[in-house]
Amino acid sequence: MNGTRPRRRTDPVSVTLLVFPGVRLLDVTGPVEVFTSANDFGAHYHVRIVALEGTDVTTSAGTRISVDGRVDEVRGPCDVLVVPGGPQWETLVEDGALLDAVRRLSGAAERTASVCSGAFLLAAAGLLNGRRATTHWRFARRLARRFPSVRVQPDALFVRDGRMMTSAGVSAGIDLSLALVEEHYGGEVARAVAKDLVVFMQRPGGQSQFSVRSPLPSAPHGVLRGILDAVVADPGADHTLPAMARRAGVSVRHLARLFREEADTTPARYVERVRVEAAQVLLETGDDCMAVVARRTGFGSAESLRRAFVRQLGVTPGAFRSRFRTTSAERAAGSGPPPPPRTEPAPCRAPSSSS
Known part of the structure; x- marks a missing residue:
């Protein structure tokens, strides 16, 4: 896949999403929404959702997701494999059948991408050895400790290393998917999708601005x-x-x-x-x-x-x-008019006596 030359608009792109019980809902629906929305602006994505058993799965939110078939029914190559995450990633990385499916589908894909804790599945399958990767800021240290051969970048929204892409928590799967749309069909289509979904084409800053306050270091001294x-x-x-x-x-x-x-x-x-x-x-x-x-x-x-x-x-x-x-x-909600535009900086109040 040539990341510098957009595809022709008539060139279809196949996307396979691998789901499992307990998958996080937005990890799946975010990418699906980006790719299917791109079809309204000249792209040609064919998206299919597969599971090990080929039966519908229940997400961590309790919502059921319909699947298009079993993993072993997938034949031939695909352009993009997307591996979402789930809260129970510690159990998922011990599921040999699931990891085998990740390896097989990735082997037939030009690009493999993970969303949030899906990076743990790629790492456990050996697909991130020696590569740069990211995951949700809350799990970045665990990813680095559990898989020391992975070069974790904790503040990135998404990371591209060769044919592997990994993204940060939940909504970062949308950022990653927009990057793929730009790679496949060019910036004009990706910008149209971003505007349609009312999201950033490229969000400013990294994960740290969204994280909760850092815990104090554990210092026994x-x-x-x-x-x-x-x-x-x-x-x-x-x-x-x-x-x-x-x-x-x-x-x-x-x-x-x-x-x-x-x-x-x-x-x-x-x-x-x-x-x-x-x-x-x-x-x-x-x-x-x-x-x-x-x-x-x-x-x-x-x-x-x-x-x-x-x-x-x-x-x-x-x-x-x-x-x-x-x-x-x-x-x-329209409960009142917006304030008038401010042409001068807000006046600087003196600190209170308690400051």
């Missing part, structure tokens, strides 16, 4: 535990390495070594991560301007806050706020 807790308790305080070392009563070198050995990070990276997460909360829940958010979370300036957000999340603080502050449900 009492000295380091106290330092980690102090940073979380007051992100805006002085948390330079010398200041933290003084409070802990240890040398700078010793504290840096504790961070490296027990928290698997550096002091600066840990402090920045905590401050970014504290800023995320303020941006989601408050009206303070960027300068105030920056001061309250220890960044000092709006520019320092912006650089840290781009470095950690791949988006600016303003873009994060607009994306996660509210769904604007009332406005979408």
